[in-house]
Amino acid sequence: MTSSPPPVLPDERLAAGAARLAVRYRGRFSAETVQRLVADSYARLAEHAHVRTHLVVLAERFAAERLDALAHVEGAPGVGLPRVLFVCSHNAGRSQMGAALLAHRAQDHVVVSSAGTHPAATVEPVVAQAITEAGAHLSEAFPKPLTDEVVQAADIVITMGCGDACAVVPGRRYLDWPVADPEGAPIAVVRTILDEINAHITELLDYLPST
Numbered sequence: 001m002t003s004s005p006p007p008v009l010p011d012e013r014l015a016a017g018a019a020r021l022a023v024r025y026r027g028r029f030s031a032e033t034v035q036r037l038v039a040d041s042y043a044r045l046a047e048h049a050h051v052r053t054h055l056v057v058l059a060e061r062f063a064a065e066r067l068d069a070l071a072h073v074e075g076a077p078g079v080g081l082p083r084v085l086f087v088c089s090h091n092a093g094r095s096q097m098g099a100a101l102l103a104h105r106a107q108d109h110v111v112v113s114s115a116g117t118h119p120a121a122t123v124e125p126v127v128a129q130a131i132t133e134a135g136a137h138l139s140e141a142f143p144k145p146l147t148d149e150v151v152q153a154a155d156i157v158i159t160m161g162c163g164d165a166c167a168v169v170p171g172r173r174y175l176d177w178p179v180a181d182p183e184g185a186p187i188a189v190v191r192t193i194l195d196e197i198n199a200h201i202t203e204l205l206d207y208l209p210s211t
Contacts, residue, residue: 009039017060021067028071037070038063044145048119058142065113065144069153082208083111085154087162091116091143093127093182094160097194101201104136110208113150117162119143127182130190134198156204175204 009015018038022031042059049055072083084102086095091114099114106112120143131138151157156173161181177200182190 009035009042011042011056013056014038014042014059017056017063021060021064024064025067025071028074029067034063034067037066041066044147048121048143048145061140061142062144066147066149069113069147069149072153073149081109081111082155083113083153084156084158084204084208085150086112086114086158086160087117087146088114088160089116089118089162089181090120090183091145092120092122092124094177094179094193094197095158096123096127096138096141096143097131097182097197098158098160098177098201100131100136100138100141101134101194101198102204104134105201105205106208113154114141115144115146115150117146119145124182124190126185126187126190129187130182130194133191134194156208158204 009018018031018035021038022029022034025034038059041063042055045055045059045062072080084099086098086102088095095114095116099112102110103112123138123141123143128138151169151172154172156175157169159174159176160179177197179196179200180189180193182193185193
């Protein structure tokens, strides 16, 4: 049985992005595998996008994150830097705050990612404001759907209000942080939620190796 041909990418810029990723992962993944993952990443993001102006760029970044995770899974899981995945429903509030704070405080000692079981179109503006006030960075963050690769690559999966929708993979450490949803909340409340997440981050850093 022959394999199906790779999907036709809907945008020339997306094809150029797939070509760049194929060069980056040459020797690890075939160009056809990269193209399929780019097409799938674009389709998943387009499903929730209200504005598609930057969708091609985001799809390439999303595909790169998935390829990194897949390379880790197929290589030597559990080796190297600890990998932490934050998951909430929309990937627009709690999981973005957790990921931004951990990345800021752990610097280059942890690989951090985030995702949502039902991702929103954009990060909540007040969430972005609170994260910036805390000294962390959110400039390149965007809501992403939860995929198998990032779950399988994670050493620790931190769930934040996504309930049974979060995938469970054997061998991963799962932590549930029951913090309030900042959606629609005023900035003062969001700052309080951020402080609560930051307290959890402090406990997590005490547990993580190489930090």
